[in-house]
Amino acid sequence: MDFGSINPVLLLASLMVAATPILIAALGELVVERTGVLNLGVEGMMITGAICGFATAVNTGSPLIGFIAAAVGGAGLSLLFAFLTQVALANQVASGLGLTLFGLGLSALLGQGYQGIKPPPTGKLDIPLLADIPVLGPILFNHDIMVYAGLALCAAVWAVLKYTRAGLILRAVGENHDAAHALGYKVVRVRMLAIMFGGACAGLGGAYISLIRVPQWTEGMTAGAGWIALALVVFASWKAGRVLLGAWLFGGITVLQLNLQAAGAQLPIPALGWAVILGLAIYGVAKAATKSPMTTKQLWTLGTLFTASLAFALLTQGIRVPFKVEYLSMSPYLITILVLVIMSADKSRAPASLGRIFHASQ
């Protein structure tokens, strides 16, 4: 593929940065939804975290304290949602949307006077030795601390949900709150804590945008990142690993398409054929690993597909067409959804109590 003046190392490094805010926010929302609560206020909590973190970092000169303040700010705002939905038993969809509107307005108010100010720089965590490895060093080991925090968070959420008692209780509450209640678990308390965790994560994600990725404060600067995070949770079938994959895909293709545009790169047509062949190879290896024999019909289909792709790739040798900008622009959304939807063809489904109101007396 003709990448022109694109440097793949820089590109992969930018991918990690672009994916981090949606990854952190989506992981928080994932935990919330696994307890059966649908909080549509991610965007509002993100932008509130963005300004809380920004203002604090500017006033204290410490980005770290800024990030802590962002988490506190996001969690504080989410308490409002927790009170409305868990205590006052308000509708979750309406409360969540309200939280987004409230957060956008509140952040605009808090942000008065912070426009055009530069935040203190967040240092890069150059891991000694590892950061000096050619190619891998700049991609993996030369980032700010939040990139690693995001990855660690992803691993932690996955492990806690899968292997710990706390994770089991959390999932039980999300699957069937009446049964969990009957077993003596504090449904409302679990959900309150999860909502606050989700708020803190959204706040951190927002602060990552205002302190590191952009870095500045502008009203409404999250510009829909919260909604992307929300959608990611659903398309990732409420699984932490897939959220990471989705965030990388979305962030990566966003950065890639901008680079392809800037480079005026061209799409080599044969690559389409080779891509299909690569897909077939991966499929074949996966099949072989599961030791499930293929039927003759399947073999014939795969063989035909392989031959056709090979013929296509060889026949179109050397043909290139410019990328269409409009398709490039929609590609992050399209490819992320496509990949995650195909993956969710297994038995994944939403937590059974998602969005339902719980009251002990009912």
Added chain:
Amino acid sequence: MTLLKKLASAAVALGVATSAMAQDTTKVGFIYVGPVGDGGWTYEHDQGRLAVEEHFGDKVETVFQESVKEGPEAERAIRNMALDGADLIFTTSFGFMEPTLAVAKQFPDVKFEHATGFKTLPNVSTYSARFYEGRAVQGHIAAKMTESNIIGYIASYPIPEVIRGINAAYIHARKVNPDVEFKIIWAYTWFDPPKEADAATALIEQGADVILQHTDSTAPQAAAEKAGGVITFGQASDMAEYKPLPRVSSIIDDWAPYYIDRTQAVMDGTWETKQTWDGIGPGMVKIGEITDAVPAEVKAEALALKEAMANGDYHPFTGPLKKQDGSDWLAEGETADDGTLLGMNFYVEGLTGEIPN
């Protein structure tokens, strides 16, 4: 029931709108595409609104709605404003064109002003600024300042106004530096700071040391500052916070005189539909301070270019010019007519890549 209610409130609103003429206060509404704190496009429109308030004092009441998405949401926002009794409504983004016309047909007694569009009705005027004059100055400075000979351009949507800006900047860059090359990214947004920052970063990583932007936020300025060794220009607003580097100059839109003028016309009952398109000469477009980061002689040339456009001696689109495909556009000494400029959908010769549809 709701339809009845709507009709009833519409009737009431129309009554209010017409009777407001007789009363002393005139209600002026503004629909913004971004937040007033974007530091760019919407910020300047809001400065215009504040100027209207200051100029007329108690005689006028202004209302605004910010961050209105282009599309169906815009129509609802504009209609609500008309229902609330606005006498004059400014809709300040290209994508508000159809929604504005749709609402205008329902409220013949309310006056509408649509920025940067080209469709009018008896109660809809259009107004825009000749931003491309400012782009010419930017192109000149950019080509003189670049060392890599690569200029990055963050474009928003493929509409004539944006294409005009790219062409104007490119023509004047090539004039002073034939080796200069433009790399263009279509962001497909007016306001999305993270995306704008990513676009700027992508351009910088590919060797651009000058970034021009047609998006509304200051995020590209911040990205350029972070990268270092890159210069930028303020867009729509001065973006003075980023002086003297990376921001070395800017295009400033000054809407205040126009807004005051049109509000006065509504008060006097002399408002008529018209299409306004003013540039540096009448003061709708201003060039922000050129900082000391720019060498004195380049600054002097840039100011001379600005002066020539202001007094009408020079038109930024003067032949000989060819289109991208090599066909002739303007002959020697010929200048582009407004019709062609308003509908511009082609690159000039030398630009690479194609314009998305």
